[in-house]
Amino acid sequence: MEGTKNIKHSENEWHLTSDRPVFIQIMEKLKLDIVTGIYQPGDKLPSVRDLAGEAAVNPNTMQRAFSELEREGLVYTQRTNGRFITEDITMIDQLKEQMALDAISQFLKSMEQLGFSDEETMKLIKEALKEETA
Amino acid sequence: MEGTKNIKHSENEWHLTSDRPVFIQIMEKLKLDIVTGIYQPGDKLPSVRDLAGEAAVNPNTMQRAFSELEREGLVYTQRTNGRFITEDITMIDQLKEQMALDAISQFLKSMEQLGFSDEETMKLIKEALKEETA
């Protein structure tokens, strides 16, 4: 096979916190890496043990995160060879769109709950984007 | 007497979930009720036991949520009389502004992580708001 370097993550930072289940946070990071193309369809993933060491978590915890991702169809396993990103590009695109829609609806819900009108929300968003570039 | 109805929440729904600490979710709801004016500055709160019963949680859990809110200065306690919303209007206004800014920055961060440009994000927000009214 192509020897060497299936390390596609280099100096990854996992910044895991204790306020939410770690395996959930790992799933979220992996999903981000998939929809943003850091992991390409069909890519081989580092082993459970390697990733666990890199993220400084127990191999069981990393294994659990992968099991869930596999249950959702985002990765698949070759029993003794390793894990791979799904080659279903449609699924990946749909996931990205869904994650964006979730972020949007969650944000709009928050602003509505705080009592901001749609106009006020738009105004605040525009201001935030302006200051971002500055 | 019980004729005094200091119940300002009526048929409140707490929709608590098990994916995050309950006392955190309670704090979030109380904060929303404060910044949106459901609870006014100086208002007396229902007793720990009453609120615990209403939210279907253990009194200890409700007590913990209040302890944290008190630590943050949003409520204060009269030892054997009850709890009250802070009368510091400035603090409440600042909290509301901070919650809005947090929602915005969290949203923008999510969209950036997903790889959307500021322009794309704005476009998606506008579309979401249009469909909302329709």
Add this chain to the structure above:
DNA sequence: ATCATTGTATTATTCACTTAATACAGCAAT
């Protein structure tokens, strides 16, 4: 003075998440 209500404190138990330490089966390269 008595009583109900208030916030508060204590102890024990349960549960999910996490870690730790192994162990096993299957495939590839040597």
Add this chain to the structure above:
DNA sequence: ATTGCTGTATTAAGTGAATAATACAATGAT
């Protein structure tokens, strides 16, 4: 055949959150 890597499974232990069941001190109303 041996070695090394892969995913996977198992058991034990520790931790924080939540519940349950009480108990106590202080205040206001009666």
